[in-house]
Amino acid sequence: MGWLHKNRYIGLLLILIGVVINKWTLQPFAADGDVDSWSGVLLLFLFQMPAIFAGAVFLAKSPYFNRQFFLWLNPALLVISTTFSVALTEVALRYVLGFIPAPRAYIGEFENRYSRNFVTDVSTGWRMRANIEFRWIVDGRSTTYRANKQGFRGDSDFSETASHKTIILVGDSFTFGAGVELEETFGALMKNLLEDGVTVYNFAMPGFGLDQMWMSVKHQALPMKPTLIIVAFVDEDLDRSLTAYRHVEGFNKPIFEIENGVLRPQNGGDKPHGLIRYFETHSAVWNLLRKFFSPRAYGVPFGDWWRRNEAIFKAMIEDSWSSDCHIIFVRLPMKTPREFLNLRRLMTSQGANFLDLGTSKMRPSYEIHFRDDGHMNEAGHKFVAELLVDWIRRNLPKWAVQRN
Numbered sequence: 001m002g003w004l005h006k007n008r009y010i011g012l013l014l015i016l017i018g019v020v021i022n023k024w025t026l027q028p029f030a031a032d033g034d035v036d037s038w039s040g041v042l043l044l045f046l047f048q049m050p051a052i053f054a055g056a057v058f059l060a061k062s063p064y065f066n067r068q069f070f071l072w073l074n075p076a077l078l079v080i081s082t083t084f085s086v087a088l089t090e091v092a093l094r095y096v097l098g099f100i101p102a103p104r105a106y107i108g109e110f111e112n113r114y115s116r117n118f119v120t121d122v123s124t125g126w127r128m129r130a131n132i133e134f135r136w137i138v139d140g141r142s143t144t145y146r147a148n149k150q151g152f153r154g155d156s157d158f159s160e161t162a163s164h165k166t167i168i169l170v171g172d173s174f175t176f177g178a179g180v181e182l183e184e185t186f187g188a189l190m191k192n193l194l195e196d197g198v199t200v201y202n203f204a205m206p207g208f209g210l211d212q213m214w215m216s217v218k219h220q221a222l223p224m225k226p227t228l229i230i231v232a233f234v235d236e237d238l239d240r241s242l243t244a245y246r247h248v249e250g251f252n253k254p255i256f257e258i259e260n261g262v263l264r265p266q267n268g269g270d271k272p273h274g275l276i277r278y279f280e281t282h283s284a285v286w287n288l289l290r291k292f293f294s295p296r297a298y299g300v301p302f303g304d305w306w307r308r309n310e311a312i313f314k315a316m317i318e319d320s321w322s323s324d325c326h327i328i329f330v331r332l333p334m335k336t337p338r339e340f341l342n343l344r345r346l347m348t349s350q351g352a353n354f355l356d357l358g359t360s361k362m363r364p365s366y367e368i369h370f371r372d373d374g375h376m377n378e379a380g381h382k383f384v385a386e387l388l389v390d391w392i393r394r395n396l397p398k399w400a401v402q403r404n
Contacts, residue, residue, distance in 0.1 A: 086285055093284040103281040105245035106255075106271040113250030118205075119151065123219035124212045125246070125253035127151035127205060138179030139370040146182065155182060158201045160224045166199045167191075168221040170213045171232040174332050175204035177381070179370055184378040189385035194392065204232070207249040209240025214312050214319075215254050222323045228396065229320055230388065232330040235340070235358065238309045256308070263311050298340050310346060317352050328353035328391065332384065333362065333376070335369045355391060357384065 112120055117134050121127045128147035135142050148157045153176060169175050169187045177185035191200040201224070203216050213231055221229050240246070244255040244266060256263040257270050271277065279286035297306035313329070320327035329352060331340065337360040347354035356362065368380030376384070 089285050090283065093288060104287075105243045105247075106268075107244045107252075107266045108268055109271075110245040110252060112252055115250060117145075118249065118251070120251060121151075123254075124205065124208070124215045126207075126249060126251040128153065136178070138375060139373045141179060141370075143177075143179055143181055153177065153182060153185075153202055153204075158224070165197055166201065166224065166226040167228045167230060168224065168226045169200065169202045169204055169230050169232060170216045170221055171204035171230075171332075172208040172213075172234065172237050173204075173206035174234055174376055175202065175232040176206050177202075177204075178206060178375045179373060180376075180378050180381055184381055186381040186385035186388065189382055190389055190392075193385060193389045201226075207240075207246050207251075208237065209243075209246075209253065210237045210309055210312050211241045211254055211256055213237070214316050217316050217327075218319055222319060222325060225323075226325060228326045228328065228392070230328055230330060231316060232332050232384075234332050234334050235338075238305065241309050241312060242305065256312070258307060258311055261311075263315060298338065298342055301342050301345075306342065313343075313346060313352075314350065317350050326353070326396070328355060328388075330355045330384070330388065331358040333357045333368060333380065335374050337363055353391075353395070355387065357387065 115126075117129060117132060118126045119129050128145070128151045130149050130151050131147060133144065133146045135144055137143075145153060146155065148154045150158050152158065167187075167190065175185075175187070177187075182188055185202065187200045187202045191198060194200075203220050205212070205216075208216070210233060213233065217229055217231065240253075241255070243253075245252050255266045257266050258264075272280070297303050301307075301310070316327065316329075329347065331343070331354075337358055339359055340356065344354065344356060346352075364383055366379060368376055368383050370377050
């Protein structure tokens with residue numbers, strides 16, 4: 001009889017848990033602060049019904065329940081315990097570790113937010129407001145950012161006829177120069193190190209993903225007929241190719257799908273339905289697992305993360321070659337260096353110029369990043385500029401004359 005009473009207590013507890021777990025009690029755990037009606041139905045089937053049903057099994061007194069349901073009672077309890085373990089992990093990730101994922105966005109799901117410093121760009125997603133000047137503080141250091149009339153960081157406007165030796169930089173906030181003054185960026189330093197008559201334009205924007213860099217190469221850089229395009233990126237930029245909206249910047253961005261081996265713009269029909277979309281939107285565990293498995297493609301070519309970015313790299317190579325323009329891909333140094341063998345193999349197979357500064361063997365002995373922010377400091381920009389100028393002198397011999 002003691003065993004029976006114990007099972008009754010367990011049954012009552014499970015039923016109580018099933019009643020408590022609902023769309024209103026789980027509302028705070030939603031990544032976007034909302035659990036819609038359809039998500040409430042999923043909660044009913046994934047959490048409430050299993051818990052209540054298991055509780056009813058424990059409360060059952062009749063021999064029929066004891067005999068007939070015993071065979072599948074343990075599997076049911078395994079499913080329920082797994083569900084609760086995942087739920088506890090979700091709580092720990094959010095409230096103990098502070099990991100609250102931004103939901104992966106699909107085309108047309110979000111509206112652009114107003115920004116004082118940036119505006120929408122139809123080709124790349126966003127750019128600086130024309131002729132604006134503002135200040136940001138990075139690691140306690142206040143830095144001035146000034147845009148030319150085209151909306152790019154520079155002390156003068158960009159011209160298609162500025163020079164027969166034009167270098168265009170494409171990238172994210174590292175190349176943009178977050179935390180350093182314009183004259184300290186590696187683009188400005190390169191211009192000073194190269195011969196007279198070389199023009200360097202910086203088309204980089206904070207928050208850009210690799211897909212936006214492709215659009216910048218295609219629609220902004222190549223029309224200016226440069227001699228060299230430098231695509232400078234960090235590994236996080238490859239993650240950004242998987243979403244159509246940047247929550248930090250508040251802008252929609254270009255995003256592409258692979259169909260029959262060809263990149264095409266994402267459309268409304270590409271948005272997944274059912275459990276996958278639910279987990280992408282609401283689950284920290286799901287997003288953490290995705291972040292864990294994506295970098296496995298650093299060594300082995302598999303998964304959507306790698307296939308999509310591989311196609312984008314190939315598209316940039318093809319676009320530049322078809323325009324008779326040199327292009328070099330630069331993997332910038334990050335605070336935590338790591339090998340990216342798969343990317344190296346891709347660049348070799350494509351015959352592309354590639355400078356990998358993200359490995360430990362390329363790391364200098366001095367500090368090249370801000371302590372807390374993670375962006376490159378002025379020493380980091382100088383380090384990159386010197387390596388790029390050295391590459392240019394070795395591979396573009398007509399530019400080998402150094403300025404006095």
